[in-house]
Amino acid sequence: MFPTIERPTSIDVARCAGVSQSTVSLVLSGKAPGRVSEATAERVRECARELGYRPNVAAQALRLGASRAVALLVPDMTNPFFSRVLRGAQRAAAEAGYIVILVDTQNDRHWESQSFEALRAGPVDGYLLFEVTAPEALGPDENVVLMETEAPGRPSVRFDGEAGAAAAFDHLVELGHARIGHLAAAFRALTFEDREKARRRVLSAAGIDPEAQPRVMTPITIEDARVNGLRLLDERPTAVFCDDDVIAAGLYLAARDRGVRIPDDVSVVGFDDMDFARVLSPPLTTVALDAELLGSRSFELLEQRMSGRRTRKRVVLPAELLVRGSTAKCRAGT
C-alpha cells in the first residue's frame, strides 16, 4: 500500500543460494550442524550478507509467539533516576538480544492502564514494573519483575532503602540534631514507606519522638517541593530529610526564599544522588543508589523467567550515604 522499502526475505536468500527456504532458516538460526553441509551453509550465509538480509521480526514473533521485547514502565521519565534505570536495562537487554520498550506512565493511572493494555496486545514478552499498581491485573504466569516494590510470588529487585534512610537519620542525630523534619513524597510506594519506617526507628532509638517532628508531604516536583518546603521550614527544624533529591532541590529554593542558610541554619539530606546533587550550593548530602544496576539486574531476573525458570528471587541492592556539604553540626543552642 505505502511505498515501504522492500526488504529481502529468506526466500530471496534461498533463491540466491540455490537452496530451499527451509535450509536458509536452518542455517541462519544455527541449527545447521548435522543437518546441512558446511559448504551449503557458508553459501547461504554469504548470500544473506550480500543481500543484507535481516529476518522479519513480525513473522518471527508470529511464528514463535515471542517478540524478544520487554516493556519497562516507569512513573516519570523526567526524573533522571529513571533514565539510568533504563540505561541499565537496555544494556542488559541488548546483550540478550532484546529490545526495551519504555512506557512513561507520567504518574497517570489512566494513561498507565491504557499503555499497559496496549502492551498486553502481544508486542512484549515480559514486563519490568517500577512501583506500578497494576500487578494484580496480570495473571500469575506473566513474566514480570517488580522494581522497588514487592508482591507475593513475584520476583523483585529493590534497594535497601531502609538501611540508607537509617544511615541518613543516624548521621543527623550524630550531628546533634534533635528537631528533624521530613519532607516526604506524597506518593504511596514501598520505597517511601521504608524510609518512614527507618525514620521512626532511628529517632525513637535516639530518644526523639518521631510523632513530634515536623512532617510535610509533597508531590515530587521541584516547584511543589518548594511550596511545601516553605511550610516545613516554618516549623523551625534544624535538619530536614527529603525523600528524594528533587524534593531536596525544592527545599533549597524554599530556604533561599526564607533566607535560611544551608547547612548553617538547617541541614539537608536527599535521596538518590542524582547528577545535579553535587552541583547544588552547598553540595547535597544524599543516599546514593546505583540506578543502572537496578535496571540491569531486573532485566536479568526477567530473562530467567522468560526462559522458563520460575524464579521468585528477591534481590536487594545496597544504598549508601554520601556525606557532602549540606549537613553540619547542630547550632541550635548558640
Add this chain to the structure above:
Amino acid sequence: MFPTIERPTSIDVARCAGVSQSTVSLVLSGKAPGRVSEATAERVRECARELGYRPNVAAQALRLGASRAVALLVPDMTNPFFSRVLRGAQRAAAEAGYIVILVDTQNDRHWESQSFEALRAGPVDGYLLFEVTAPEALGPDENVVLMETEAPGRPSVRFDGEAGAAAAFDHLVELGHARIGHLAAAFRALTFEDREKARRRVLSAAGIDPEAQPRVMTPITIEDARVNGLRLLDERPTAVFCDDDVIAAGLYLAARDRGVRIPDDVSVVGFDDMDFARVLSPPLTTVALDAELLGSRSFELLEQRMSGRRTRKRVVLPAELLVRGSTAKCRAGT
C-alpha cells in the same frame, strides 16, 4: 514451548459469535458498514469484549507490513531534555495509535549503528532521529524526521537556536561585558554550530573580536565541564556563554572551586532551561526550549510521511531567553 499465556484469537471470537473469522476482522477494524448487519456487528463486539480479545500485533504487522511503532533515537537519555522530547513524542504517538521505541545511543557510534540495525529489521515504521549521524545509511524513501539537524530532502524540526544564542549574547553585551568566554560543547552538531555562528555575528556587530575571546570545548557532562570550566576561568572572562545547561552546571562548580562569584565576578548563560536551572545558586539565565513540543511536532511530521504524504517540511520552533540571576552588569572596571 514456554507456558505463554494463551490469548484468544479472532477465530475464538468468531466461534463465540457464530460467524466467520473474516466477519470478526471486518467488524473490529471498522469496515463493517455495508458489509455486516448492525445486529451481527454488535454480537461480535460483545463476544470480543467478553473474551478480552486483543488483536495480535505480530500477525497484524506481518499482514499489513506495518507495526504502528516508531523509533526515537537520542544521544543521551540521562539528559532530562530528552525525557521531555520523549514525552512529547509519546503523547502525540499514543493519540495516533503508535508506540514509541526509545533508543538511547549513549553517544556511542558503535552502539548507535547496532541498535539502528536491530530496528531496521522491521519492528518500526519510521524514525525520529535526534542529531544522529546515520541518515545517509537510510534510503531516501525511509520515513524519517530529523530533529535539531537538517539534511537535503528530509523533513526536520529544530529550534531557532541561532536566534536564542544571539539573544543571549546581546544580553551580555548590553550588560557591558567585553570579554565573553564560550564554554562550548565538544560535539559536532548543527545546533552548536548555530550558536557559534550567532556568537561571531553578535560579537562582531558589537565591535568585539570573536577570535580574541576565550573559548574552550568540553564534553557534555557536569564533571567534564567543571574541569574545562577551570581552564576557561583562568582566562579571566567577565561573562561566559555555555552551550548547554549541563555545561553551565559544571561551570558553577568550577567557579566555586576558584572562588569566583556568580554573577558578581562572572556572568553565566546556559541553554535549554532544564528543570534544575532555576534551582542553582544563583538561578541560571538560560535560553528556554520547549522540548516536548519538539517531540510532538516531530512525530506529527513523521506521521504525515508514514501516511504517504511526501512532505519535506522544515519546522523551526522558537527559542526564548530567560533572564534570571546568573547575569549582571559588568564590573570589570571597578
Add this chain to the structure above:
DNA sequence: GTATGAGCATACTACGTATGACTACCCCGG
C-alpha cells in the same frame, strides 16, 4: 542384489490477521 543407515536437503504447515473475490439470499420490477 538388496537392506541399512547416515547425510543432506526439501515440502509443507501453522502462527493470526486483513481483504479481494465470491456466493447466497431476498426483494422488486418487468
Add this chain to the structure above:
DNA sequence: CCGGGGTAGTCATACGTAGTATGCTCATAC
C-alpha cells in the same frame, strides 16, 4: 418467471518464518 441489484456474509489466500516429517542419494554391509 426471470433478471437485476442490493445486502449479508464466507472463502481463500498471503504476509515471512521455524520446524517437523519426509524424501532422496550414496556408500557400506550382508
